[in-house]
Amino acid sequence: MKTYGGGRVGLLGSFPKLSSMPRTTLPEIAFAGRSNVGKSTAINTLLGTKKVARVSGTPGRTQLINLFTIEERMIFADLPGYGFAKVPDRVKANWKAMIEGYLGGREHLKLVVVLVDSRHGPQTLDAEMIWGLRQASLPVLVLATKVDKLKRSKRGAALKSLREPLGLTTKSLIPFSSLEGLGTKETWKVLNDVAAGRDLEF
Ligand SMILES: Nc1nc2c(ncn2[C@@H]2O[C@H](COP(=O)(O)OP(=O)(O)OP(=O)(O)O)[C@@H](O)[C@H]2O)c(=O)[nH]1
Numbered sequence: 409m410k411t412y413g414g415g416r417v418g419l420l421g422s423f424p425k426l427s428s429m430p431r432t433t434l435p436e437i438a439f440a441g442r443s444n445v446g447k448s449t450a451i452n453t454l455l456g457t458k459k460v461a462r463v464s465g466t467p468g469r470t471q472l473i474n475l476f477t478i479e480e481r482m483i484f485a486d487l488p489g490y491g492f493a494k495v496p497d498r499v500k501a502n503w504k505a506m507i508e509g510y511l512g513g514r515e516h517l518k519l520v521v522v523l524v525d526s527r528h529g530p531q532t533l534d535a536e537m538i539w540g541l542r543q544a545s546l547p548v549l550v551l552a553t554k555v556d557k558l559k560r561s562k563r564g565a566a567l568k569s570l571r572e573p574l575g576l577t578t579k580s581l582i583p584f585s586s587l588e589g590l591g592t593k594e595t596w597k598v599l600n601d602v603a604a605g606r607d608l609e610f
């Protein structure tokens with residue numbers, strides 16, 4: 409297994425579908441969201457490294473489900489992004505099936521971190537993802553990404569415009585910026601609670 413950060417993080421592998429993934433027992437946390445929203449970057453920021461998850465300015469960079477073990481305490485799953493227009497419908501359908509198959513069938517999945525772009529307000533695909541997860545009784549934490557691109561004076565209103573329609577609370581919607589390192593502490597608090605099997609406060 410390839411390791412990073414002095415062995416703290418290991419790449420378990422990249423998988424095209426649920427049935428090819430290894431059976432594991434650690435609590436697993438998935439990172440989902442639209443293509444290019446900053447999932448892979450957020451994983452790197454949370455882990456304090458630039459190298460673990462592959463980042464790109466080109467949407468659709470992450471095409472397989474990548475699993476990382478974190479300190480033998482938990483597993484992160486970096487999912488391919490949804491909503492990327494520039495791929496053929498057949499490929500889109502395949503990605504959707506891969507993501508839904510994973511989310512619906514992964515045994516130790518304990519939390520889905522859904523990343524939404526803080527600048528754009530709630531998007532239909534994000535709302536569908538969040539409501540679908542709730543229906544499946546999967547806890548959801550939302551990170552509002554790239555807040556560094558919003559003026560400080562606009563951040564409060566931008567968060568409110570996401571919080572209310574998506575049915576979130578101040579605890580389940582965290583403003584996040586990989587550039588500024590904003591939101592990492594609050595996010596880790598939730599991830600650590602999940603890894604330790606503690607009840608979430610939202
Ligand atoms: N300004 C700013 N840019 C960011 C931030 N996070 C990510 N980006 C940029 O957004 C682009 C996409 O980042 P990725 O992390 O690859 O996005 P992704 O969601 O993993 O994309 P896919 O794998 O294609 O689904 C890159 O150019 C990043 O540098 C952030 O917090 N602030």
Ligand SMILES: [Mg+2]
Nearest residue numbers: 447448469470
């Ligand atoms: Mg990615």
